[in-house]
Amino acid sequence: MIQANTAPLPVRLDGLRVAITAGAGGIGRVLADGFAACGARVFVCDVDPDALAACPYPSMRADMETVEGCEGFVDAAIAQLGGLDALVNNAGIAGPTARVEDVTPEALSRTMKIDLEAMFHCARRAVPALRAAGGGSIINLSSAAGRFGFPLRSPYAAAKWGVIGFTKSLAIELGTDGIRVNAILPGLVAGDRIRRVLEAKAQANGRSFAEQEADALKNVSLRCYVTPHDITNMALYLCSPFGATISGQSMAVDGDMQSLM
Numbered sequence: 001m002i003q004a005n006t007a008p009l010p011v012r013l014d015g016l017r018v019a020i021t022a023g024a025g026g027i028g029r030v031l032a033d034g035f036a037a038c039g040a041r042v043f044v045c046d047v048d049p050d051a052l053a054a055c056p057y058p059s060m061r062a063d064m065e066t067v068e069g070c071e072g073f074v075d076a077a078i079a080q081l082g083g084l085d086a087l088v089n090n091a092g093i094a095g096p097t098a099r100v101e102d103v104t105p106e107a108l109s110r111t112m113k114i115d116l117e118a119m120f121h122c123a124r125r126a127v128p129a130l131r132a133a134g135g136g137s138i139i140n141l142s143s144a145a146g147r148f149g150f151p152l153r154s155p156y157a158a159a160k161w162g163v164i165g166f167t168k169s170l171a172i173e174l175g176t177d178g179i180r181v182n183a184i185l186p187g188l189v190a191g192d193r194i195r196r197v198l199e200a201k202a203q204a205n206g207r208s209f210a211e212q213e214a215d216a217l218k219n220v221s222l223r224c225y226v227t228p229h230d231i232t233n234m235a236l237y238l239c240s241p242f243g244a245t246i247s248g249q250s251m252a253v254d255g256d257m258q259s260l261m
Contacts, residue, residue: 011240014039017084017133018239019077021070021122022091024059025051027141027189030228031088032057034236040086043077045069064091065113070121074129084129086137086239089119094193095156097200108155115159119166123181127174135178137239140167141231142183142250148260152204153197160185164250171248180247182238187254188216190225221256 018035022028023044029051032042036057045062046052052059058080063069078084095111096103119140130136145153146160163183171181188194195209202212217223234253237243 011236011242012039013236013240016040016086016239017077017081018042018086018088019074019081019084019122019126020044020088020090021062021064021073021118022046023057023088024048024055026191026193027186027228027231028088028090029055031090031232031235034229034232035239038236038240040239041081043080045073045076045091064118064122065110067121070118071125074122074125078126078129083133084126084136085133086139087122087126087130088235089122089138089140091118092141092143092159094197095153095159097152097197097204099152100154103155111155112159112162115156116162116166119163123170127177127179130174130179131177136180137243138170138174138179138181139235139238140181140183142167142185144185144187144252144254144257144260146183146185147250147252148257150260152201153260167250168248175247180238180243182243182247183250184231184234184238185250185252185254186226186231187220187252187257188225189231190227194225216260219257219259220254221258224255226253226255 018040020032023032024046025048032044035042042057044059060076062073092115096107140163142163143160145157146164150157167181167183198212202209230253
C-alpha cells in the first residue's frame with residue numbers, strides 16, 4: 001500500500017515571496033502551508049469567505065472569473081510581499097459533467113475563464129515583478145485531463161490542455177529573464193471534489209459510485225489516489241534550487257495514470 005507523505009519536502013525557501021490563487025482552502029491551503037513550513041512568505045486569495053476567515057496567512061477575496069479579480073490579487077500580493085518570486089496558479093473549477101450538446105455556453109465560458117484565462121491574467125500581471133526580482137517561478141495547475149481525453153468533461157479538458165500550451169509557450173518566452181514556468185498535472189486527488197466528479201459521472205453513465213471509482217483507479221498503475229501533499233511537494237521542488245534548470249515541463253503527479261474515463 002502506498003503511504004502518503006504529509007510532511008513538506010525538506011527544503012529551505014526562506015524569504016521566498018509566493019502568491020497562491022485559491023489558497024485559503026483545499027489544495028491551495030496545503031500548498032500555502034507547505035511553502036510557509038519551508039520558510040516562504042505567502043499571500044493568498046480565495047472566493048470562500050469561511051476559508052478566508054480560517055486562513056492564517058495574509059489574504060484577500062478575489063474572483064478569478066474576472067480580469068479585475070486576477071489583476072487586483074497579483075497587485076495586492078506584490079504590495080504585501082514587497083515583490084514576487086513565485087506565482088502558483090491553483091484556482092480552478094470542475095466545470096459541467098455533460099455531453100457536449102448539453103453544455104451551456106455559460107458553463108463553458110465560466111470554466112475557461114477560471115481554469116485557463118485566469119492563469120494568463122495573473123501571469124501577465126506577475127511577470128514584471130518576477131523580472132524585477134531577477135527571475136522566479138510560475139507554476140500552473142493543470143490536470144491529467146490536460147493530456148488525456150475526458151468524455152463528459154470537455155470544457156474542463158479543453159481548459160487543462162490549454163494550460164499545457166500556455167505553460168510551454170510562456171517558458172520559452174520568459175527563459176532569458178530567468179523565469180521558469182512549469183505545469184503540475186495531478187491525477188485523481190483524494191477529497192470531496194473527485195468524489196463529486198465521480199458521482200456525477202456515475203449518474204450520467206447509469207452506474208454506481210463504486211463501479212465508477214473502480215473504473216477510474218484501474219487506469220492508475222499504482223492503483224491509488226494522490227494527495228494535496230504530493231502536489232505540494234512537487235511545487236516546492238520546482239520552486240527550490242533543486243528545480244533551478246527545470247522549465248517548460250508538464251509534471252504528472254498521478255500514480256502513472258494511463259487514461260481518464
